[in-house]
Amino acid sequence: xxxxxxxxxxxxxxxxxxxxxxxxxxxxxxxxxQEELRCVPLEAMREIAELLDLHPAQVQDTMSFxxxxxxxxxxxxxxxxxxxxxxxxxxxGGEELLRSLCDKTGLKPGETTRDGRVTLEFAECLxxxxxxxxxxxxxxxxxxxxxxxxxxKLAELE
Amino acid sequence: MATxxxxxxxxxVGVKDSHTLKVYRxxxxxxxxxxxxxxxxxxVVARVKDSGLRGRGGAGFPTGVKWTFLPKDHPGPIYxxxxxxxxxxxxxxxxxxxxxxxxxxxxxxxxxxxxTKAATAYLYIRVEYGLSFRRLQSAIDECYEAGLLGKNIQxxxxxxxxxxxxxxxxxxxxxxxxxxxxxxxxxxxxxRIKPPFPAIEGVFRKPTIVNNIETMACVTHILDRGVDxxxxxxxxxxxxxxxxxxxxxxxxxxxxxxxNKPGCYEAPLxxxxxxxxxDFAGGVWKGRKAKACIPGGLSMGFLTEAEFDTRLDFxxxxxxxxxxxxxxxxxxxxxxxxMIDVLYNSCRFFSHESCGQCTPxxxxxxxxxxxxxxxxxxxxxxxxxxxxxxxxxxxxxxxGTTICGLADGAAWPVKNAMQxxxxxxxxxxxxxxxxxxxxxxxxxxx
Numbered sequence: 001x002x003x004x005x006x007x008x009x010x011x012x013x014x015x016x017x018x019x020x021x022x023x024x025x026x027x028x029x030x031x032x033x034q035e036e037l038r039c040v041p042l043e044a045m046r047e048i049a050e051l052l053d054l055h056p057a058q059v060q061d062t063m064s065f066x067x068x069x070x071x072x073x074x075x076x077x078x079x080x081x082x083x084x085x086x087x088x089x090x091x092x093g094g095e096e097l098l099r100s101l102c103d104k105t106g107l108k109p110g111e112t113t114r115d116g117r118v119t120l121e122f123a124e125c126l127x128x129x130x131x132x133x134x135x136x137x138x139x140x141x142x143x144x145x146x147x148x149x150x151x152x153k154l155a156e157l158e
Numbered sequence: 159m160a161t162x163x164x165x166x167x168x169x170x171v172g173v174k175d176s177h178t179l180k181v182y183r184x185x186x187x188x189x190x191x192x193x194x195x196x197x198x199x200x201x202v203v204a205r206v207k208d209s210g211l212r213g214r215g216g217a218g219f220p221t222g223v224k225w226t227f228l229p230k231d232h233p234g235p236i237y238x239x240x241x242x243x244x245x246x247x248x249x250x251x252x253x254x255x256x257x258x259x260x261x262x263x264x265x266x267x268x269x270x271x272x273x274t275k276a277a278t279a280y281l282y283i284r285v286e287y288g289l290s291f292r293r294l295q296s297a298i299d300e301c302y303e304a305g306l307l308g309k310n311i312q313x314x315x316x317x318x319x320x321x322x323x324x325x326x327x328x329x330x331x332x333x334x335x336x337x338x339x340x341x342x343x344x345x346x347x348x349x350r351i352k353p354p355f356p357a358i359e360g361v362f363r364k365p366t367i368v369n370n371i372e373t374m375a376c377v378t379h380i381l382d383r384g385v386d387x388x389x390x391x392x393x394x395x396x397x398x399x400x401x402x403x404x405x406x407x408x409x410x411x412x413x414x415x416x417x418n419k420p421g422c423y424e425a426p427l428x429x430x431x432x433x434x435x436x437d438f439a440g441g442v443w444k445g446r447k448a449k450a451c452i453p454g455g456l457s458m459g460f461l462t463e464a465e466f467d468t469r470l471d472f473x474x475x476x477x478x479x480x481x482x483x484x485x486x487x488x489x490x491x492x493x494x495x496x497m498i499d500v501l502y503n504s505c506r507f508f509s510h511e512s513c514g515q516c517t518p519x520x521x522x523x524x525x526x527x528x529x530x531x532x533x534x535x536x537x538x539x540x541x542x543x544x545x546x547x548x549x550x551x552x553x554x555x556x557x558g559t560t561i562c563g564l565a566d567g568a569a570w571p572v573k574n575a576m577q578x579x580x581x582x583x584x585x586x587x588x589x590x591x592x593x594x595x596x597x598x599x600x601x602x603x604x
Contacts, residue, residue, distance in 0.1 A: 027325065
């Protein structure tokens with residue numbers, strides 16, 4: 001039984017005409033897989049390799065380079081929350097914001113709540129420095145975030 | 159100069175629905191493209207070259223000159239890669255252009271692809287920029303529908319262009335142009351040894367131009383408003399230096415850190431740090447004084463407050479010992495902030511983002527971070543300062559020990575701190591003080 005559904009395979013295949021080399025579809029494929037499975041299992045990498053005419057080790061090599069992708073031992077929660085720790089945010093309380101979220105959730109950066117709802121991460125510069133400190137919740141960036149507002153955002157996530 | 163200056167790159171920002179084709183067109187959009195398509199491609203290259211436009215992504219290489227490095231009469235394909243992996247701490251101008259005026263950027267990409275005879279453009283965008291991605295994709299969709307992308311664009315026989323968005327995966331090194339190319343090809347983003355430069359052999363082993371988002375926006379206006387207009391803004395070439403091409407055109411300056419009004423401001427190239435902080439960013443916050451600033455994104459090093467009258471252009475910052483203008487992102491640091499904490503933050507960033515390919519960078523950035531972490535715990539020694547200066551002097555393209563410039567960016571803040579703030583570090587070490595680390599044991603290894 002393949003790990004990747006037929007729909008997911010079709011989505012991956014739809015990227016192939018964009019590039020003269022199938023290997024270039026590696027990042028789009030890893031994104032699609034992680035979005036659905038919340039991690040990239042080894043079997044998924046084998047199946048990506050098969051779709052893209054690669055050796056599984058090539059997919060593994062790329063996947064493991066980017067900290068964005070997770071293996072099954074570090075599976076992501078339903079939502080991913082990033083707090084920026086780089087200089088512009090640090091100067092305006094970014095590290096204190098991260099600390100406070102860690103204390104209130106009992107998580108260390110990188111960990112996921114027991115119910116699998118939220119993964120908390122530190123980020124290097126999120127590119128929202130005018131709104132420091134900032135946080136990224138999945139695909140939405142929030143600026144000038146106080147610890148209380150951040151906890152509210154977390155509580156709103158389903 | 160500053161008083162008569164009208165924003166051009168930001169002119170649509172804040173206008174309702176500025177990201178839509180309808181509004182962009184109503185405000186004069188795609189007229190630059192019409193003018194470009196009336197010219198042969200070689201003339202478009204000549205105009206961009208004559209304008210003196212220098213790449214806005216960090217290195218400041220003349221854009222038109224870069225385009226002339228493409229092989230003559232190449233049978234193709236030639237590729238455009240647009241670098242939207244904006245990750246330099248303090249920098250967010252590309253994000254604002256993509257979110258609020260994506261068509262201005264796309265118009266520049268279409269013009270540049272016409273000039274360089276590229277039929278495919280890949281826009282490599284960092285994955286964290288969700289709204290930028292959505293706005294760009296919807297703008298691209300509008301362009302296909304309006305005949306601005308696809309086959310025989312605007313009735314110009316033989317001019318075809320597709321733009322594909324390609325999302326990164328959270329790695330700063332993908333902003334380095336050959337790291338970007340490797341990543342786009344589906345590999346780990348290890349920068350390539352140059353030469354060959356991408357113009358000769360780039361993505362998929364074909365001639366490739368890699369340009370920044372803000373550079374693309376400038377191209378749009380050079381074709382629309384003309385070379386003379388562009389050259390009337392900024393710092394003209396130094397007549398006594400025949401190799402200087404000046405610092406011409408408008409620039410998006412990002413201001414963050416300890417100011418009252420952090421933001422992205424457009425000004426002629428050559429505005430001083432002090433003007434930027436006082437006239438645009440509302441001055442230093444809480445009535446305090448500034449101690450220092452990062453003048454152009456974290457990797458450019460530090461200016462002391464006494465150096466704030468330095469012009470933010472392509473020539474002046476080197477004279478103050480900084481690496482360069484970089485992305486022109488100014489991070490202001492007030493006088494209550496410890497430079498030990500600031501430098502630790504900087505080293506931690508570069509250590510985290512070193513791609514690991516070159517040993518001096520991988521190990522050097524890690525050791526600088528460890529030394530500073532120890533110093534923050536009150537266990538620093540005076541000899542650590544010489545050690546930091548030595549590591550900082552030994553890693554990077556400058557001493558010739560690494561493949562790309564990431565290590566230079568890591569080293570510069572350290573070198574500048576040792577030159578300009580050494581007494582503060584010495585006093586810190588002698589006092590045995592400790593720094594409160596809010597993250598403490600939570601981040602033991604990063």
